[in-house]
Amino acid sequence: MGKRFTPAPWPRRLRSQEWYGGTSRDAIYHRGWMKNQGWPHDLFDGRPVIGILNTWSDLTPCNGHLRELAEKVKAGIWEAGGFPVEVPVFSASENTFRPTAMMFRNLAALAIEETIRGQPMDGAVLLVGCDKTTPSLLMAAASTDIPSIIVTGGPMLNGYFRGERVGSGTHLWKFSEAVKAGEMTQEEFLEAEASMSRSSGTCNTMGTASTMASMAEALGMALSGNAAIPAVDSRRRVIAQLSGRRIVQMVKDDLKPSDILTKLAFENAIRTNGAIGGSTNAVVHLLALAGRVGVDLTLDDWDRCGRDVKTIVNLMPSGQYLMEEFFYAGGLPVVIKRLGEAGQLHKDALTVSGATIWDEVKDVVNWNEDVILPADRPLTDQGGIAVLRGNLAPKGAVLKPSAASPHLLVHRGRAVVFEDIDDYKRKIEDEALDIDETCVMVLKNCGPKGYPGMAEVGNMGLPPKVLKKGITDMVRISDARMSGTAYGTVVLHTSPEAAAGGPLAVVRDGDMIELDVPNRRLHLEISDAELAARLAAWQPLPDRPASGYAWLHQAHVMGADTGADLDFLRGCRGNPVGKDSH
Incomplete structure (x- = not known):
């Protein structure tokens, strides 16, 4: 009670x-x-x-x-x-x-x-x-x-474009991928822009x-x-x-x-x-x-x-x-x-x-069972947020099952690693990138300390060479967040983050990664000894705070597993009235 x-x-x-x-x-x-x-x-x-x-x-x-x-x-x-x-x-x-x-x-x-x-x-x-x-x-x-x-x-x-509902954010990602796949022209994308926020x-x-x-x-x-x-x-x-x-x-x-x-x-x-x-x-x-x-x-x-x-x-x-x-x-x-x-x-x-x-x-009424579905035909039987653990995420990672592809919720694939968001941007459109739809895209150094600030870059766009095959989703893992308007089989908030020396920091190209959402497992397929050796050899990136607050944030931000607050701000301090200085 x-x-x-x-x-x-x-x-x-x-x-x-x-x-x-x-x-x-x-x-x-x-x-x-x-x-x-x-x-x-x-x-x-x-x-x-x-x-x-x-x-x-x-x-x-x-x-x-x-x-x-x-x-x-x-x-x-x-x-x-x-x-x-x-x-x-x-x-x-x-x-x-x-x-x-x-x-x-x-x-x-x-x-x-x-x-x-x-x-x-x-x-x-x-x-x-x-x-x-x-x-x-x-x-x-x-x-x-x-x-x-x-x-x-x-x-x-609601937004509308050529008779189709346009969801702000959601269709931005969708149309952007369609342009990369050659299914939509840049001119059409610009035309759609006007309908996204009306x-x-x-x-x-x-x-x-x-x-x-x-x-x-x-x-x-x-x-x-x-x-x-x-x-x-x-x-x-x-x-x-x-x-x-x-x-x-x-x-x-x-x-x-x-x-x-x-x-x-x-x-x-x-x-x-x-x-x-x-x-x-x-x-x-x-x-x-x-x-x-x-x-x-x-x-x-x-x-x-x-x-x-x-x-x-x-x-x-x-x-x-x-x-x-x-x-x-x-x-x-x-x-x-x-x-x-x-x-x-x-x-x-x-x-x-x-x-x-x-x-x-207790007395409200559902006026549209296509929008708010009855219990016997839900969008997803198990919604919520799946919390994954394993040697790749000792303090947890999260995934949104309702936005993921069912066939990827249990998956094993070869890691294709991006050391940070700039590395991702340099490589992702390169036709020579060794990647296909069975791979697992891994993005590092985008957590609370690493980006800094834990940006919404976890829903990495797929490489054009994969999109052109008609593939719309791949397993993606990072210590970043993703926009709530985004979708896909995306593992986020991996903790501890790479910039803090978490296991994500030492994943290498070619490593095999196992994702098992029903059993809440995220596993890097290397031995405990190999993982320990890699972590012992790991060196943090140099801090590059661009402002006074950036320095404060870097020094005091906590992990995503506890909410990424500043450590000295936790707790209720109440509202006592201080002395009047006048």
């Missing part, structure tokens, strides 16, 4: 009153400067001050509409008797940040934690969307533990953005139904306003992330990820979030909870449809209800609404 929540007595002195309460010189200083914006004096009388932490940026196009959404959040806060203050925060854009947005997830979480800690907020609305913005703000909220609620920007509308919002597939929106809802950190509403649908603005109302009551009740983010909540999210065919990126983000709130979550929990979950959401990249249809079918509440009916849900887990997760979903 989940722990029961007892609302705190109201009224009580709020955190913001340490800045604004009373008649001291310091209180007058803080209030006086705020009043230059025209705020009446009675707004500082003890009503909840709610920070709207907005990841809007012109360089984060997924979140480009969040300023408009923030106005609806403000309206809800005003209606409930709160005082909204909009605060722009670090926005890690997936499609512009180099070397990879993942390198800046932890920087964003660090900066936003200090934004919350150092300013007069009693509660926070986390206005997110693009892939890393959702986990980074959740991590910051968990570390400070003030009442917080997620509002996502929502997915963009409205505001995040990727319209079950990529990382939609997955993390679903994880926030399944964890109980967003209002029920939040995840799937399209960005431009009026109901997205309605849920933003309702979330603004709700956060004020959460502050009054003192309903905090630590009350919601329990082990039961994480297990619900893991099972939900399996049911929706969610991104492998959810693994590193939820592990990191659990580390911030103090929940003991491991890769073994991912395999234990997700192994027997059926994938029932028929969305790209695993299936046929897009997020727009998912919303029309009933969205995530229908999926969560199905889990409950299958005995795979902790029904009494608490949500930001103050009700249990089961109370929120």
Whole structure:
């Protein structure tokens, strides 16, 4: 049973009153400067001050509409008797940040934690969307533990190209491979570009953005139904306003992330990820979030909870449809209800609404069984995330079965090794490369330390000489991540990573590798003595940090098996109010 929540007595002195309460010189200083914006004096009388932490940026196009959404959040806060203050925060854009947005997830979480800690907020609305913005703000909220609620920007509308649904990201990979295979011209590829992103919002597939929106809802950190509403649908603005109302009551009740983010909540999210065919990126983000709130979550929990979950959401990249249809079918509440009916849900887990997760979903209806499939004809019988172990991945690696080719889930092949992403780019289009569809492509030095930042390069494009034979998938292994919009038989997050001296670092061309997903095995076919000798002779690559933060990241980032957080940021530090220096 989940722990029961007892609302705190109201009224009580709020955190913001340490800045604004009373008649001291310091209180007058803080209030006086705020009043230059025209705020009446009675707004500082003890009503909840709610920070709207907005990841809007012109360089984060997924979140480009969040300023408009923030106005609806403000309206809800005003209606409930709160005082909204909009605060722009670090926005890690997936499609512009180099070397990879993942390198800046932890920087964003660090900066936003200090934004919350150092300013007069009693509660926070986390206005997110693009892939890393959702986990980074959740991590910051968990570390400070003030009442917080997620509002996502929502997915963009369906794309169409010549009568075919176009999934953002998914069709980028598909069309790119088609060009290499000679099945599509470059001009046609450019024509298709216009159809890939035709409205505001995040990727319209079950990529990382939609997955993390679903994880926030399944964890109980967003209002029920939040995840799937399209960005431009009026109901997205309605849920933003309702979330603004709700956060004020959460502050009054003192309903905090630590009350919601329990082990039961994480297990619900893991099972939900399996049911929706969610991104492998959810693994590193939820592990990191659990580390911030103090929940003991491991890769073994991912395999234990997700192994027997059926994938029932028929969305790209695993299936046929897009997020727009998912919303029309009933969205995530229908999926969560199905889990409950299958005995795979902790029904009494608490949500930001103050009700249990089961109370929120028990009466919902599935309006389209082609999109959210019935249990007797799932997309995949065993969805979830497969956690592989063996001498090539002593601390684990992950694979998404719903996106893999069934005939490759048990495979033995010859390794073709790329030492890093630049080596891959130099070799992959060379007709002289000794590779065929039976080989195993191995990419090194692309993990948290190695890339640096663990970029989404694990779904390596196949060599043109193989694509021209009509082959669309091969086994690929790396210490990198892959986009949640991608697909294929791709082994990711191999730990320890190559740059940290993991066994992946010493794989050589011609080595035989065995992949056995049903038995969760990833094995390099050399003797223990040979492996030990290779590891003893291994030398790390020289560090080449390009900036101060890059140096900090290199020095303190942890492995993918624990969430790739910075070691000194794990744990909940709470929100004690420091001394006023004025």
